Amino acid sequence: MLREVTGIRYVTPLREGGSVPGVVEADDLGTYVVKFTGAAQGRKALIAEVIAGELARRLDLRVPELVRFDFDPVIGLGEPDQEIQDLLKASGGLNLGMDFLPGSLGFDPLVFPVETAEASRIVWFxxxxxxxxxxxxxxxxLVWHRDLWLIDHGASLIWHHNWRTARAASDKPYDASEHALSRFDPDPAAAAAELAPRVTDALLTEVTGLIPDEWLTDEPGFDTPDDVRRAYRELLLNRAADVHRRITLAPKQGERQPPPEWLRTWVEGKNAQ
Structure with missing residues (x-):
């Protein structure tokens, strides 16, 4: 089970994302970015965060610690924005927290180099x-202490929004042509050789076992939370076997066309700052 903490002070909303997570202090003296069940994406975004984040961690990719976050909306009463208030009021109880990384910087592929091996693992993942x-x-x-950290996986596992077509949707190709790491010439086949054998039924059982039952109950087409967990395991296990063959990559650096003039001008201006 994920470690559980309780919120004691709502600090500020983060408006960059559509789910409007918030920075919240907890009773363990830690500070967390909290994603709320009352957001438009609902509990499935939190399920995706748990599965993706904890699977990445077991594959030795860096992800901030995830925690079960108990939230009482009363601690957010000082937030003046009515839309945020409505979100907090709809999110009492169990939510998901991600360890806040103080001083971290947003990753910029034009500034921070990434080794091909790491880029390959992330693209395959x-x-x-x-x-x-x-x-x-x-x-x-994020770049934190010169290392690359993965965040915000709520939009992954998109096929779980319609389980009737999930298998067909999960078999579709994956377009990585505009991936943030495409400029570092990733090799998904090499990453698959390293990582795919590690994605076992036992590993996926461990990961899906971290999803709270209350986020899996009443899922249409399933009788129990464990039935939903089994569906996630089967899809991911099947996908791990050959997804590297269905990845569309951008042309390698040496094969690319020169960047357009507007982009060269923008980069030159950024480097001059």
Missing amino acids: DALIGNVDRSWRNPNM
Whole structure:
């Protein structure tokens, strides 16, 4: 089970993402980015965060610690924004917290170099979980103590929003042509050789076992939370076997066309700052 903490002070909302997470202090003296069950994406975004984050951790990719976060909306009464108030009031009880990394910087592929091996592992992992939210427009990675950390996986596992078509959806190709790490020439086949054998039924059982039962109850088409967990395991196990063959990559550096003039001008201006 994930470690559980209780919120004691709502600090501020983070408005960059559509789910509007909040920075909240907890009773363990830690500070967390909390994603709320009352957000528009609902509990499935939190399920995706748990599965993706804890699977990544077991594959030796860096993800901030995830915790079960007990939240009482009363601690957010000082927040003046009515929309945020409505979100907090709808999110009493169990939510999901991610350890806040103080001093971290948003990843910029034009500034921070990444080794091909690490880029390969991350691209393969994103293909495995069907992560559509790691493009150069929105990398969802942080640089902390010079290391790359993965965040925000709520938009992954998109097929779980319609279980009737989940198998067909999960078999579709994965487009990594605009992935934030595409400029580092990732080799998904090499990453698959290293990581795919580690994605076993036992590992996925451990990971899906971390999802709280209350986020899995009343799922249409399933009788019990364990039935839903089994569906996640079967899809991910099947996908791990051959997803590397269905990844569309951007052309390698040496094969790419020169960047457009507007992009060269922007980069030169950024480097001059």
